[in-house]
Amino acid sequence: MKRGVKMEEEKGIVKIKVFDLETDEKIVLIRRDDAEKLDLKSQDKIILQSKEGKRVYATIYISNVVEEKNLVLVSNNLAAEIDIKDGDKVKISLAPIPKSIQYIKKKISGQKLDANEIYQIIRDIVDGHIGPVEIMGYTLAVNYVEMDMDEIEALTRAMYETGNIIEFDAPTYDKHSIGGVPGNKVSLLIVPIVAAAGLLIPKTSSKAITSPTGTADTMEVLADVEFDVDEFKEIVSKTGGAIVWGGKLELAPADDIIIRAERTLGLDPIPQMIASIMAKKMATGIKHLVLDIPAGVGTKMTTVEEATNIGRLFIELGDRLGVRVQCGVTYGAQPVGHAVGPALEAREALQALIKDGPASLIEKATSLAGILLEMGGKAPIGYGYALAKEILRKGDAYSKMKEIIEAQGGDPDVKPDEIPVGEYHYEVYAPVDGFVTDVSNIAVSAIARAAGAPKDRGAGIILHVKRGHKVTKGDKILDIYAERSTRLQDAVGVLHSTRPIIIEGMLLKTIPERPIYTYFSQGSSSE
């Protein structure tokens, strides 16, 4: 009589060969016969464990590309993560069903999650145990069911604890802008102003996902932005400030993964957004944060009331987590300054530090910097703004920026007009006389992205007019720059199907909707 309940021989030990594949997913290829022996089906989630005991989740695919028995091909991102190479033996086995699945289902059904359940979801996201499909489910559940402050706090802590944590010797300050406004290069002014006043401001920032440029993209025109934790700390200890890309520092890494899934459908539910921002700040030990919340059409917060409510949530969350938060609701209904796109914005920011810049840029940067100076005791309440302006006017901010650029491996003496911009350009002229009644964030972003920004650093837009400006027919109102002719063509296509600049008195709508008017224009190169 056979015993029904008996362990079989240990199985699943296979040799690996690494293959190159650029992907977010960790991929393993296996022959059909080996897969059947191990009861694995194509697209199963598996655990792959190295001899040293390092484990990683991966997706297995059946393929006859694998030449030998007892061999699996693993993608290079997987091999790098657990440090294995051709010929190494690993153990593969079917992954258990992720615990977080039931917690996501619980949230979908409308229930409140406890801290452990939220932690498990974030842990499984960071470990790659659940993928974009489940994350989309989680995100939409958060979107519809929402989260209360207990859940947001737990989510923040979970995101913070599942990544790197950086500690500085002195209190640190930071500024964060909630996105949506193109041309928002204020961090390139705020960081040197605050650092010049003697406060530590280790700014980590993001690269653009759906916008024409992120602070990290713009800074990358002037200096390197990819540093590891030790290099980052050294730059900050040397200069008091830094503007680096957060991605390489692995701070709250769940955020990047969630954003990749969310952006498929343009989602960004508020509880998730708040927790992500705070988790990243906590991960660099920030204790004092000024939050720039732009309000207006084309930003994330359409009204000042909405922006105020979000601000209150941040302040309450900060209280629970030991972070002092002050919020500035800013005017966000049109782009900040005149330039949009990495190189063009770097030019404009540098110019503003050296000599002068557009009022909207200077005012916004010094107001926000002023709040940080007050929080840090560098100015009495009500005097931060004036001090920030003074630091900028005296050139101290520019000197500090040069130090930071140098510390980050850039050329501190670069002049704004030495920064290369796209060779192809297209000029747009006012078709009528009138006042500018609107500059559309959405259209400006769409055109700049079509022109190639942020990937093509020199692509973007210069706005020659802003809301309230008077224009005469034939005045130049817009320049589009691109690095490639096809991109310029794409941008012009978008230009003619959107309305980046509205001049009063013009036809507002046709039925059916179609391009309203053709701008006077001229295709040319900059040479």
Next chain:
Amino acid sequence: MKRGVKMEEEKGIVKIKVFDLETDEKIVLIRRDDAEKLDLKSQDKIILQSKEGKRVYATIYISNVVEEKNLVLVSNNLAAEIDIKDGDKVKISLAPIPKSIQYIKKKISGQKLDANEIYQIIRDIVDGHIGPVEIMGYTLAVNYVEMDMDEIEALTRAMYETGNIIEFDAPTYDKHSIGGVPGNKVSLLIVPIVAAAGLLIPKTSSKAITSPTGTADTMEVLADVEFDVDEFKEIVSKTGGAIVWGGKLELAPADDIIIRAERTLGLDPIPQMIASIMAKKMATGIKHLVLDIPAGVGTKMTTVEEATNIGRLFIELGDRLGVRVQCGVTYGAQPVGHAVGPALEAREALQALIKDGPASLIEKATSLAGILLEMGGKAPIGYGYALAKEILRKGDAYSKMKEIIEAQGGDPDVKPDEIPVGEYHYEVYAPVDGFVTDVSNIAVSAIARAAGAPKDRGAGIILHVKRGHKVTKGDKILDIYAERSTRLQDAVGVLHSTRPIIIEGMLLKTIPERPIYTYFSQGSSSE
């Protein structure tokens, strides 16, 4: 002066080489230099077009596995779809952003969709233009926002129109069960009863996704179930009935794709479920449908009221689409019959056709068949049930089933006990005296699946007692069958962490919750 707006040379013509990969997704691999030339990033969605003009959406990955320039590797599922082979030239280009994305966003935001918008979503799903992440977003939007009857009708038509449509010469009848109850092999009785009465019943059915067996899995024990459209029509014209797998017929193919995404989080929103069922029925030209809606704990509809509401929706939708629907709300709080799992259920169904079977199986099958006989004018209202019983009793249903089995390539003379079941088995005995107060659908399904069902055809459960039965300590209450010892072990593990059979008088709950009691049991083989 260069003109900014000029087309570059036509590009994107590449040679292909097919590689084997078992996946739902269509995959193309490209070298980094070729990708950069074409402005393609890894994981971009592309369109691949053959010389004959056939187009397919695919996901492109950058990999140095590709040996030559101007060559891409394409997965075999892709090559088969547009009929290309090694050395063929194709044109690849970045796919435009799917139109359906904006409609999914619209639904997420809570708005009603029109018929064209819904059609576009389903079209893009069927074409592979949007994938599981977007489908999860769509499904959850439908789950939270719901759909009204206009939208459900448009959804049904869209799903129906994007697949194959089969027409029969005579009116066709069908029965459909909404899932959730294990052991529900009633179709194997209903189809031959209805066909024996002279009505056309071309039943297409599904394979199990989350249950221990589907009708197609159970039928596959007795005969082939995979046929193309012409073969299917021939079987039906020969015998009047068929029980085949719908998957190969490409009826409303969006359904299978949506289900694959949904099941990740166990979702099945009602509007989508209703539309999927009706679309598949319309695709085989069904004009008369009886719907079995099991109600009770462990089914999709917990209460009779819920089941009744769903029934009303089906009837209203049927009215709009020209399908006459009658609904039977059936008792679903415990398994139907005694057997669960493909081979064990095939045995039980065949036995019921030949001689006799469990009352729950016979009563349910003849009640539902009776409704169809009345709809088809074979019996006056109120007499269908008696006629169905008579057809069964006289052996006409068994004779018809033998014809169907033969037409589907099976052995018509197979006897129930000749059908092989799992070699490994485990017996469970009552630990106390008492009455059976509950048989859990969920636990029974979980144990049968852990034992290997439906993949291992011989795996499953025999229940020796049902609700209300009196048992004496030591009576055999359950048999578990498995084809592999490890699976039997898994099933026993599940047995001891669930409660498939509750005998009154026993402890109902411990705090903290843990296995309540250990069944008397014995591991053995069937030999």
